[in-house]
Amino acid sequence: MQQDSVFALRGVTLRHGPALVLEDVSAQIPPAACTAVVGRSGAGKSRLLRLLVRLDDPDAGQITFHGTALGRYDVLDLRRRVQLVAQQPQLLSESVAEEIRLGCPHVAPEEVGALLSRVGLPLSFLDRSTTGLSGGEAQRVCLARALALEPEVLLLDEPTASLDAASATAIERTVRDLVGRGCAVVLVSHNADQVRRVADHVILLDHGRVLASGAPDDIQYPEAAS
Numbered sequence: 001m002q003q004d005s006v007f008a009l010r011g012v013t014l015r016h017g018p019a020l021v022l023e024d025v026s027a028q029i030p031p032a033a034c035t036a037v038v039g040r041s042g043a044g045k046s047r048l049l050r051l052l053v054r055l056d057d058p059d060a061g062q063i064t065f066h067g068t069a070l071g072r073y074d075v076l077d078l079r080r081r082v083q084l085v086a087q088q089p090q091l092l093s094e095s096v097a098e099e100i101r102l103g104c105p106h107v108a109p110e111e112v113g114a115l116l117s118r119v120g121l122p123l124s125f126l127d128r129s130t131t132g133l134s135g136g137e138a139q140r141v142c143l144a145r146a147l148a149l150e151p152e153v154l155l156l157d158e159p160t161a162s163l164d165a166a167s168a169t170a171i172e173r174t175v176r177d178l179v180g181r182g183c184a185v186v187l188v189s190h191n192a193d194q195v196r197r198v199a200d201h202v203i204l205l206d207h208g209r210v211l212a213s214g215a216p217d218d219i220q221y222p223e224a225a226s
């Protein structure tokens with residue numbers, strides 16, 4: 001997998017003050033696959049995603065993107081190619097339609113509607129104001145905004161944590177569809193059943209260290225995720 005990896009992390013350590021948030025993490029993110037990052041609350045999953053778009057930089061170790069050190073990429077270009085949908089994303093526009101077209105103003109109106117349906121939101125959301133959206137709705141608008149940019153890599157931080165089953169299914173379908181189109185998806189999830197449904201590969205973090213990695217059925221999930 002090493003040679004084909006989209007991202008490769010070698011001996012990555014991240015500190016927050018005296019605390020070790022990630023310690024000696026080595027892992028690969030393969031292309032055209034869904035990699036789930038699992039582990040108990042506070043294990044370092046979100047911080048790992050932030051490293052991949054250089055919202056943080058490691059204190060030690062190396063991260064490469066397509067074999068080249070991450071620091072050598074133009075950061076804005078990197079963040080266009082690698083889209084992060086955070087747990088509590090910031091929306092920057094007044095309306096949902098504007099927000100989805102934020103990075104991609106030439107997206108056709110019908111395409112904006114299609115993006116909404118890919119994240120399980122009805123067309124009526126196009127005219128909604130971004131203020132007053134629920135957390136789960138805001139996260140899905142952010143996902144639609146990310147999808148509009150057709151990223152090479154999509155980083156999803158617990159995208160279905162606050163969704164009902166039907167909406168979660170729409171997101172899972174979109175993840176598999178993206179993988180089918182060649183996108184690498186990194187999915188942080190506390191839901192072991194979801195991981196078994198959508199992931200090809202799992203990285204299990206524990207207190208900032210990689211405890212195990214492998215196929216979804218070979219991982220022993222922490223209690224909160226089983």
Ligand SMILES: Nc1ncnc2c1ncn2[C@@H]1O[C@H](COP(=O)(O)OP(=O)(O)OP(=O)(O)O)[C@@H](O)[C@H]1O
Pocket residue numbers: 016021039040041042043044045046047048
């Ligand atoms: N800004 C910060 N200041 C201090 N500590 C932080 C900060 N951000 C993260 N941490 C700590 O780093 C560790 C890893 O945090 P992270 O958000 O990556 O965990 P997580 O695995 O995503 O957890 P969860 O499943 O609860 O979202 C935690 O112990 C957290 O308290």
